Amino acid sequence: MSLRLRRIAVDGFRKFREPMAIEGLTDGLNIIIEPNETGKSTLLEALRAAFFVRHGTKNQLAQSFAPYGEAVGPEIQVSFEADGAPWTVTKRFLRGATIEVTGPQGKAQGEEAEARLHALLGSVRDTSQKGDAGTYGALGLLWVAQMDALAVTAPGQIVRDTVRSTLEAEVGSIMGGPAYKRVRTRIDEQFARYWSPTGQKRERQNEVRERVESAETAARDAADRLAGLEKTFAELEAARARLKVVQREIADDTDVQTRKDLVASLEVARAAAQILATRRAEHEAVSAKGRGLEDLSERHRTATEARDKASLALEHARAKRTALGEGLATAKQRLVDARAALESARTARQDARAALSAGEDRVRAARRKTGVAVARKRYAELVELERLQSEAKILAATLIPAKTMELLETNERAIAEARAAQSAGATRIALTGDTAGILIDGEAAGPGERTLTGRTHFRIGGAELIVIPAAGAASAEEALSSALKKQQSALADLDVADLAAARARNDAARDAASELRTIAARIEATTPADENIGLAAGAGALKLFIVELADEAVTGDGNLPDIAVLTTALESADTALARAEGAQDSALAALRRAEEEDAPLATAEAGAASDLANATGQITAIESRPEFPSLAENLARAREQTAKAAVKLEEATRDATAHDAGAIARKIDTVDARSRAAGDARTKLEMEIARFEGTIESEGGKGLADREASAREEAEAACAAVQRVTEEAETLKLLRETLDEARDETSAKFVGPVAKRAKRHIERLLPGCDLSFSEDLMLDAVVRGGISEGCGDLSRGTQEQLAVLTRIAFADMLLEQGRPVSLILDDPLVYADDARLDLMVEILSEAAERMQVILLTCRDRAFRHVQGNRISLAPLET
Known part of the structure; x- marks a missing residue:
């Protein structure tokens, strides 16, 4: 059945x-x-909300229905027909x-009303936050929002299930239907x-695997405890044997005698x-005294050499600095x-720059x-043009609306028709000759x-003659009178004498409107920009300039300076300045070179003077x-004493080497450590x-052997359970995969009828395609x-056209259902493009013969020629 929308009203919904x-x-x-x-897209969103969004929801989508910044209740009312019956x-x-x-x-009302809508439209309740078109049923596919049809x-x-049920008779299968769903659900x-x-494995498989792991862990623990008990018996015997050996070592007195020696x-x-x-110590004292005397002799010799060398360097540096002094002064x-x-x-x-700036x-x-003089002149022209513009606007405003002119034309035709009707039904008489004494309705007749x-x-x-015209003549006269009054009232409202005057006024108003455009162009041409006086383009800018100019004294000098001469003078001054800067840089560089040559000589002179002073001071000190006068004799005697002390030190060293106290102490420590180790070992073995x-004593009576056997049996039972559950899981997995393969094979059967129905539409767009x-x-x-x-590789235009055509094909199949x-x-x-647009419009027009089609568009030119019922968005009259 086709669903036909008749009326849509919204209040307080987004932009409405x-x-x-x-x-x-x-x-x-x-x-x-x-x-x-x-509000075209908003209108479609309101339709979806009325049919598919639950009234009591306050999700993100419903919150967006309220106009921004307003706390109101958005309301939608839709009147439509479904299967010929009216709904609201x-x-x-x-x-x-x-x-x-x-x-x-x-x-x-309430939930019962929502249920009726779902039952009628084949939709389901939408529980998403932002709206799920998949729950809207067939209309979710066929009510296409902006940009949704671009792919x-x-x-x-829901639509796929409906199409499947439509095609089941053709493909001869129920896979995908209710029976399949019941089996698949189980x-x-x-x-x-x-x-x-x-x-991934879960629940039953995880449970039996956990059972196996627990049983195996328990079996391992029992076996480990039993093995540990048996190991303890062996370790006890070994510890007792080691204790006997340690006790024999402690009883031996060999180490005691060795330690005394x-x-x-x-x-x-x-x-x-x-x-x-x-x-x-004696050798060190004699050696130190000899080293001190030798050091003093060496220092005196070194200072004497340094004094001689510094004296020569100082004389050399002073001679070179004297030679460079004249060049440094010149620089x-x-x-x-x-x-x-x-x-x-x-x-x-x-001075040159100041002169140029003043000249500029x-x-x-x-x-x-x-520029100001020109602006004043243009302002005067602007004032005159604006006066003409104002007069033209007043005249253009007198234009009589087309509907009013049509009414006057209609009234004029009504008057002419009434006069014709009056003439047709009236009685006409003619008086000739002498009419004196003849009265008509009490008035003299001529x-x-x-x-x-x-x-x-x-x-x-x-005598009195009474003339009674036909009955229709009176009504014709009344109609004429009514038409004349109506026309006179309309002409009085417009303040014109007759229809010709109204037409003349309209012609004058149209001429004034045309003149307005001419005046606007003249005003634009009269108000150009002028950079010399900082004036922007436009009438407003010119007026503002003239107003601000009222308090400004515009001055000017008839004898203007030659800017070119002043610029040349500035350039010459710049050149002279550059040359002077270059000369200064050259002189500065020459001075730096002279100073660089003099700097190391001055440093050398200062260093040599310092070295000479230091050497002289050291020699004096x-x-x-x-001890300096007898330095030679003291030095010889110190060397002799050092040799004797060295001989005595050698003898004492040989004696000390024969009796090494450190080695003897280490041997004593070894004997003590061996004794302590034996005692520690005995204590540890006892523990x-x-x-x-x-x-x-604690583990021997717990029946560890029986526990180990029982845990091993439980582990074997758990492994058997794992094998059984794994076989069940693999069987279910195989059965599910088999059902999926059967469903896929059956789904392939549905593709043929769907493609057949879609092809009759798409082949018109893409001839010879499969x-x-x-x-x-x-x-x-x-x-x-x-x-x-x-489809993803086709152009965006072709994708959009295919999306529309496949929707029409699905709509036809849903109509069959x-x-x-x-x-x-x-x-x-x-x-x-233009050719495909015409073809698509033709296909949509044909589809409109089978179902209601509504196009929401902003492109007047593209759909201007399309035959259809044209509707405008309009506010409700209150």
């Missing part, structure tokens, strides 16, 4: 802050052409949420106990070491002269004076013709010491024996000339 309604929707093609931002749904969201559905079964998409599950329930949706040797070694220390004088020349050049350049100011002032439209009395002498005996549909009934590819082209169908396209065919 005031009530708005669309009426007069017909069965066939309906076209709503409105500019952007007028009124739904309000958010504040005071309500729903009322009126149909053949009467009124319903070929698969129909929703298998999925069992499958979910063994496998996760991603194919080592202690006696240690005392002798310590005495030899004391003598060695004394001889070493300094050149730098002073260059700086003076540079200051003079800078002053000259500043005078030239700008002269240009401004000229010769001539008269038209009598009513009862008329003639008195001729003493050394020679002033009391281990006690621990082993305690473990055997279609390839996927399992979910989506157009997957188009085959042309043996080459398969995926008796489903409520209507087609709404929001801003369709935006990428279609």
Whole structure:
């Protein structure tokens, strides 16, 4: 069955802050052409909300229905026909949420009303936050929002199930139907106990595996405890054997005697070491005295050499600095002269720049004076043009609307028709000759013709003649009178004498409107921009300039300076300045070179003077010491004493080496450590024996062997359970995969009828093509000339056209099933060229013969020629 919308009214829904309604929707093609931002897409969203969004929801989608910044309850009312019966749904969201559905079964409200809508439209309850078109059923596919048709998409599950049930008789299979769903649901329930949706093991399989792991862990623990007990018996015997060995070692007194002998040797070694220390101190004292005397002699010799060398270096440096002194003085004088020349050049350049700046100011002032004069002249022209413009606007405003002129024309025709009717039904008389004494309705009559439209009395002498015209003459006279009054009233409202005057006024108003455009162009030409006076283009800018100019004194000098001469003078001054800067840089560089040559010589001179002073001071200090006069004799005697002390040190060293106190102490430590280790080992073995005996006493009576056997049997039973459950899981998995393969094979059978129905539409767009549909009934590819082209690889325009055509094909199949169908396209065919646009319009027009089609578009030119019911968005009158 076809669903036909008749009336749509919205209030407080997004951009429709005031009530708005669309009426007069017909069965066939309906076209709503409105500019952007007028609410076409909002209207489609309101339709979806009225039919599919639950009235009591407050999700994200419902919150978006309220106009921005307003706390109101959006309300939609839709009147429609389904299967020939009238229906009305009124739904309000958010504040005071309500729903009322009126149909053949009467009124319903609340959840019952929602249920009736779902049952009628084949939709299901939408629980998403932003709206799921897949739950809207057939209308979710066929009511296409803006941009949704730019790509070929698969129909929703509801539409696919409906199409499958339609085609079951053709393909001879029920796979995918209710029976398949019941079987598949039962298998999925069992499958979910063994496998996760991603194919991972879960529940039953995890349970038995956990049982195996627990049993194996218990078996291992029991076996480990039994093995540990047996190991404890063996370790106890080994510990007792080691304890006997340690006790025998402790009872042996060999180490005690050895330690006594080592202690006696240690005392002798310590005495030899004391003598060695004394001889070493004596040798060190004599050696230090000899080294001091040798150092003093060496320092005196080194200072004497340094004094001689520094004296020669100082004389050499002073000679070179004297030779460079004259060049350094010359370089300094050149730098002073260059700086003076540079200051003079800078002053000259500043004077030249000031003269040029003053000249430019005078030239700008002269240009401004000229520009101001021109601006004043243009302002006078502007004032006159604006006066003419104002008069033309007043005259153009007197234009009589076309409807009013049509009314005057209609009234004029009515008057002419009334006069004709009056003439046709009236009585005409003619008086000739002497008419003296003849009275007509009490008034003297003269010769001539008269038209009598009513009862008329003639008195001729003493007789009276009564003339009664036909009955229609009176009504004709009344109609003429009414038409004349109506026309006079209309002319009086317009303040014109007659229709000709109204036409003349309209002609004058039209001429004035045309003159307005001419005046506007003249005003634009009269108000150009002028950079010399800082004036922008436009009448407003010129007026503002003249107003601000009222307090400005515009001055100018008739004798203007030569800017070129002043510029040349500035350039010459710049050149002179550059040369002066170059000369200064050259003098500065020469001075730096002279200073660089003098700097190392001055450093060398200072260094040499410092070295000479240091050397002289050291020599004086050394020679002033009391031991210096007998330095040679003292040095020889110190060397002799050092040799004797070295001989005594050698003898003491040999004695100390023969008795090594450190080696003897280490041997004593070894004997002590061996004794302590034996005691520690005995204590540790005693503790281990006690621990082993305690473990055997506590674990021996717990029946560990029986526990180990029982745990091993439980592990074997758990492994058997794992094998059984694994076989069940694999069986269910195989059964599910087999059902999927059977369903896929059956789904392939549905593709043929779907492709056949879609091809009769698409072949008109792409002649000679074959279609390839996927399992979910989506157009997957188009085959042309043996080459398969995926829909995603086609142009955006072709994709959009295919999306519309496949929707029409599905709509036809849903009509065969008796489903409520209507087609709404929001801003369709935006990428279609002229030829394909005409073809698509032709196909949509043909589809409108089978179902209601509504086009929402902003492209007046593209759909201007299309025959259909044209409707405008209009606010409700209050």
